[in-house]
Amino acid sequence: MTIARFGAAEARTGPLTMGQANMVRCVRTDPPEHMNYRVVRPLPPETTLAAVAEAAGLLMSRHESLRTLVRDDTQQVLDGGELAIQVRESATPEETAEELARELQEQRFALESELPFRVAAVTSGGVPRQVVLVTTHSVVDATGLAVLLTEWDALILGKPLPPVTAPQPVDVAATERSPASLRRADAALRYWEEQLRRIPRSTLTVSVDDTGHEWLLPRLRVRSVAAARAMRRITARTGVSASAAVLAALSTVTGLRAGAAIVPVLSISANRFRPDLREYVGPLAQDALVPVDIAADGFDDVLRGARAASLAAYQNSRFDADALIRIMEAVQRERGVFFARDLVFNDMSIPGQGGRVSRADAEVQSTWLPEATLPTRMSLWVNRLEGELDVTLWADPRILPRADAQSIGEGVARLLIDAGTRDVPLAELAVTPVPRGDGWVRSDDCWTELAEVRRLLPPGSEVVAVPDDVLGARLVAYTAAETTVSALHSACLAALPGRMSATAPQHYVVCATSPAPGERWQDQPRLAEGSGR
Template identity: 65%
Template sequence: MTTARFSGLTARRGPLTTGQANMVRCMLTDPPEHMNYRVVRAVQPGTTLAAITEAVIRLVTRHESLRTLFHDDLQRVLGAGDVAVEVHDTGEPPSRAAGPDGAPLSVGGAKTGEAETPDTDLAEEVARRLHATRFALDTEIPLRVAVITSGGVPRQVVLVTTHSAMDAAGLAVLLAEWDELLLGKPLAPVTAPQPLDVAAAEHTPAGLRRSEAALRYWEGHLRRVPRSTLTVAVDGETDWLLPRLRVRSVPAARALGRISARTGASPSAAVLAALAVLAGVRARLRTVVVLSISANRFRPELREYVGPLAQDALIPVEVGGDGFDAVLRGARSATMAAYQNSRFDADALIRVMEDVQRERGLFFARDIVFNDMSVPGRGPRVSRTGEDVHSVWLPPATLPTRTSLWVHRLHGELDVTLWADPRCLPRDDTSALGEGIARLLIEAGDRDVPLAGLGALTGVVPVPRDDGWLPIDGCWVHLPEVERLTADALARLGGGEAAVVTEADGRLGHRLVCFTSAETTPRALHSACMSLLFGRMSAMAPHHYVVCATAPPPGASWQDLPRVAEGSGR
């Protein structure tokens, strides 16, 4: 163990940025494996432990986010402190454990395929341990460092940081600087603002207006869009250990260039539109909500910012047209509007969502997430040149979503990974969706593809639904699951009989009405239903409640009984 000690810096404190507040809230509840970054980096031969320690000091000195602690609604930037640097030796002679030539071995725990050696084994073991430990936000500097040596000679460095300190774009900036420092190259002065500077800008009148406009944008869409796309009759939460399908295609990347030239949409927007279209085919929905992780680095001064800026952008994609080009143009406009409204007060948004959920009687699922991590000119090596679509299953990994498409590369080769909860998207359906995105793009490179023929082209077909499924308020709802929800809610309130019936409604399509003889109120019953909705993807709380004096005798109707109370419960 050694120490990287920094001192003589300016200590500061102030409010959190919206990105920090969002990530701090998540870090207090989500597993550390979801919130921490881990990177294993090989070092050039001749690199000393002292050089590594000095590089750590330089990074912490340059970026206040790496020496920031959080206390309630305040951030405190340390002017002095220590970063512990663990040192682990493989016990092998240096000649046996010589590492690669400085390329990254892994990021986030996903190996790049380098040959296993004693030091890479040890590095991954140390990385997993540091990665799986939650950061103490109020006392621990958000950077963990370990050096793997062989015979005392440094071979690899493990770096672990967390989402409260930076997003993926900020991590890329940090790693580029790390590589330059270990090569002995001088770094340009930091021109990007520090998190406290961003927080100050967000609290100006203009910044507050922008955040308020984002909340209005979200609320407007949340009041009309489907609460879920991958709506199936499953309850409860998965452990979020999801199968992953990697899909690669060189012809799909070439097609993206032709699609962009014809429609004016970016390759990223085309992939997002293809995902939304095929999800809509499977769900039989005309509007598909995609939550895209927005880097929020639109202004030049934020491009090199080391801090958390990424937040969800809510993109409603209309997929009910005749051809793919029209969907893509709509998705392009929707994406631009969504990204402009993706910096917001997360706590305020949660309150908005809770109000809308109670009014609509539903729970919004984060079930289709799009994460474009591609960088033009950079990305995984293009290893295939065939005129086909290739896919391979990767080991399962944890991610808190139903389905997520990660885009690694768009130029030279389309390279994406589709994560999918098998309860919502079984493996065969995941393969059809993942490969179907590439096949749709290849076809769209030459023409406007009619949406009516996508099943034959991609193998994505509508999920079967029996007579118990109804389209209500833009969502698919399974009536037996609504009945089970109300029964469980009554059991929580002390028991009682109930029945759910549907009535025609011009706005909702169908209105769900719950009749009960329990000694309760509409508001209490609605609250109980809402408290049980999380994880029930196919249920919706009734829109109206009727409390009757007694239960009906066999063969009689609830509608004919005397009513004690009735109302929406909202």
């Protein structure tokens, strides 16, 4: 073991930023392998353990987020201290470093008492060969992590770095509490509430139960030089950026498969619009809720709609997460739904990014990658947009079997290629819809399976879909159980998480008796009825 020492001019205390508060909750409750970053880096020849310790200490001295403890709703920045660096000897340092990285990643950070940064070195013959860096989402988002790694690469070589000019998290928290920032945050909450009241609860709705699900997902990498060329022509013709074009194509192909007119996409917003935040080391990224309307004849209309929806969503992607949860819970109770995180878009491409492109003859090339853990139904990660479209599609095989996932992943690229030369009629797209039998109805813009709704109710109960001009189908539940309407609705809501194809009924009827053979529930004596809301 070796020790890294860090120091600063003063200790600081302040409220959490909105990004910190959002991630602290997740770090404390979600599986650590989902929330912790792990990075393995080879060390330059002749690196010493003292150099590793010095680089780690300098990095922590520069960035307050690496030496911050979280107690209640307060961040406490330490002005100095020590970080123990684990050292492991190995004849196979690369393999050992990966194993050690996984070990450290799978340990939850005790944010109130533990420095949120772990460093380990792997030696071979006593010489440091690999370094492991582990931190978590309450410390940095992906952009902030990239800043840290760039600085680490310089520090381990002994290169001097200019002073940090980006604000520290305590400074950002103070800015977020200014009157103008509070008004923007309130506007973001109003935007979210408006969208939550109208969007479907999920898109690729099938009957699954998430109990015990490990979220180990297959990943498909899709690459296409032709699609990148086509996106330049799309931008010239429509004014829609390449990123928004990929989002529109994903929404179109997915929505046609799902039988949905509106496709709600959670797009990860970096929230680094201000120049001074571009090098900020702290969590800023939050979800932007982008409802993409695909009820159009041609893809050009979807493109323009996706651009407008994206701009509005990104303008409303910094918010108080606790307040949003309260709004979401209220809307869920009112609508009788549980919002699924089933379609995520994450554009991680870098403008001006170079590098080698695929030399494959095919217009679209796809390759299956090893499975990895990600708690979402489907997610598209954009790796590159310029010179080559390079994306990775994560897909839960219960929702999208591999063949269907490949069809969607490649279909996104092929739609973009076609749209490079014309306004593609959506009726021409050959997308296989999700198979749904007679027991499925569309209620409140959500595909719902009646058998799954019955599972929410007491044994022996029934649910009937009644045609409704506003809802499409109004779900009416009947039961003879000893209960109240309010208790019925609360029990249904409690059973919804993890059940994609169920929604709570809009109306409940408590009857005196169950119907005898040949009788109908509708004709039984009624003790109580209502919405339960």
